[in-house]
Amino acid sequence: MIQVKVLASGSKGNCIWIGNGEVNILIDIGLPKTKVEKIMLQNDIDPSKITAIFLTHEHGDHIQGISFAKKYKIPVRGSEGTLKAIGSVETAEKLCHDGVVMFNAFEDSVIKVMPFRVSHDAYDPYGYTVQDKKGMKVSILMDTGTVTGDMLRAMSHSDVYIFECNHDVDMVVDGDYTEVTKSRILSDIGHLSNEAAGAALSKLVKGKGERIYLTHMSSKNNMPALAEMTVKKALRAKGFHEGTHYHLHVV
Structure with a gap:
């Protein structure tokens, strides 16, 4: 069963944890790295167990803590426009293949993450749906x-x-x-x-x-x-x- 925890929300930072016991992902990471770690631990979430981070877009209140990914060697997923906008992230280029970003990191696993386009003044913003094999579905619509x-x-x-x-x-x-x-x-x-x-x-x-x-x-x-x-x-x-x-x- 998929569990959801909204770790941060608002103009100062946004971060959502979604997990099911086998896969743990973050949607956005808009707080400083140390603050994200603290909030995760307060919510009984092991930062070293995050499987991937999915970014909705490149605005600061959604990516501020992206160095968290480097520290724990977590792959960062997002649209090509988003990843180019945060080009300082070392993992970004590795996710682009012929102009197409490989969003679905878990297609052979227990959850499926799929993007959908949204309408915001960012380079290439997306929302996401997360679904498990039993059909439980979570939709994330941010900006x-x-x-x-x-x-x-x-x-x-x-x-x-x-x-x-x-x-x-x-x-x-x-x-x-x-x-x-x-x-x-x-x-x-x-x-x-x-x-x-x-x-x-x-x-x-x-x-x-x-x-x-x-x-x-x-x-x-x-x-x-x-x-x-x-x-x-x-x-x-x-x-x-x-x-x-x-x-x-x-x-």
Whole structure:
């Protein structure tokens, strides 16, 4: 059975551990190396047992602790654009073959990791799905300004959704950011609003007890209670109630 732990979330750093007893992976590593190690040990995760690190994109809050990979000799996976953007990582070039990145490190093993394109102002950003041989599926959607039909299809029928829920639109509009920054956040290559996350989850959740993690919240333009309320409202409109049809965790 796949287990999930959100080790860090937000503009200061993002890192997610996924494991099943045989394979242990990290999605992003956006905290300093020593802090990641400390958090892992606090969560009973052995840093030396990480099989691979999968990067969603090259922004600092997703790759800051990448030297962790060098210390423990862990392969780093990501799109060609992402790996080129962090070219100082020695393992990056070894993962590119004729312009194609070998994402699926475990196709003959007990879990399968598959990428799907997202919409963010990075070189070549991706989300991921992780699935075991029994069919349990986890979808990870980090930074994206919109959720497309292709993204919904990639994430469909998941048991766990780790979803960006970055901001409340009104808080961004009324806030003190520059107009340029506001436009970036609200654009289709920016970040996902509470409303957009709720709308996407209402299309994905089937009421079979799915677990939802709301992540990557802005400290200035969001409130956990507001994000939770917005997503619950969207799912309630589909007839789903928290605790009965799904389980919600606000990170």
